[in-house]
């Protein structure tokens with residue numbers, strides 16, 4: 001049993017990955033948000049002020065009016081006046097993204113309310129040529145044996161997580177795919193193929209090139225009778241850069257429907273599943289909160305308790321699932337996720353310091369490469385807690 005809690009991650013050390021996120025990645029991001037749309041100068045000023053505050057200042061109070069949708073304690077008033085780097089990284093990053101929405105008047109009644117600051121980048125990604133190529137590959141896949149199709153769909157959902165737009169902006173972007181360093185794909189397969197079909201939930205991560213393969217996987221589950229229904233949990237509003245919102249799901253389904261070949265059939269089928277209530281979209285406020293999943297509210301817990309299986313996508317969901325702590329990388333995934341109210345599968349590429357569920361030999365081999373294997377996105381895991 002992993003009895004003692006490992007230290008919570010923060011961003012105070014200039015040599016650390018979290019520090020580089022605040023000091024290298026965020027300036028690029030702020031610049032992009034500031035320039036992707038023609039913004040009034042007050043918004044530009046607020047974005048610049050946020051960058052200065054979060055890299056060299058102390059946490060200031062949020063715009064309380066804009067937090068009216070969310071329980072105030074999530075935002076930890078006790079961190080006011082504390083240097084950002086000394087607050088937990090999970091909290092600080094979440095709060096940073098929340099404050100970007102304040103800076104661009106996302107919640108303020110008026111013309112800017114509800115305008116997703118990341119929409120231009122998301123739209124460009126969805127319209128891009130690489131998406132056509134990726135979707136065209138579906139035609140060939142249809143001719144392969146079912147087992148191979150399943151593996152390919154899982155792999156594509158897994159590696160789709162690499163295409164997160166925030167990651168692309170960073171200085172530590174990896175080159176070349178390293179591989180799956182803990183692979184419980186057979187157990188994942190068994191949970192769906194060797195048990196009576198039930199409701200499958202998927203906690204989405206990024207829009208665009210991650211959400212497309214996620215939707216294709218969900219379509220497969222419904223079409224092949226591996227799930228009776230699917231629930232897709234997305235963010236109720238923009239959050240970490242490319243995080244999927246309900247609008248992004250609808251855009252992705254439309255993109256599939258407008259594509260050529262098999263992708264188009266998948267898009268039409270997905271639209272039909274939505275109409276028939278077999279694919280349900282949910283967007284709980286907790287998904288934009290700065291807390292680990294262990295602290296999820298009772299109503300959300302009850303939703304997952306009803307699922308035959310929940311699939312958790314991506315790095316941030318993984319951090320929230322196991323806890324954003326410097327666990328020993330061999331700490332068992334099943335133990336750290338025992339709090340989750342039902343079977344759970346994590347499909348994640350590694351993009352931060354959190355690593356668990358690895359064998360000692362794997363950790364030794366990765367350490368011996370001398371690479372920052374935890375943060376480059378070159379490595380991935382498929383973890384299962386049945």
Ligand SMILES: O=P(O)(O)OC[C@@]1(O)O[C@H](CO)[C@@H](O)[C@@H]1O
Nearest residue numbers: 021164166314315316317351352
């Ligand atoms: O959840 P995702 O999209 O896979 O990854 C999000 C993420 O890579 O962005 C952060 C840096 O901004 C990381 O700390 C973090 O986990």
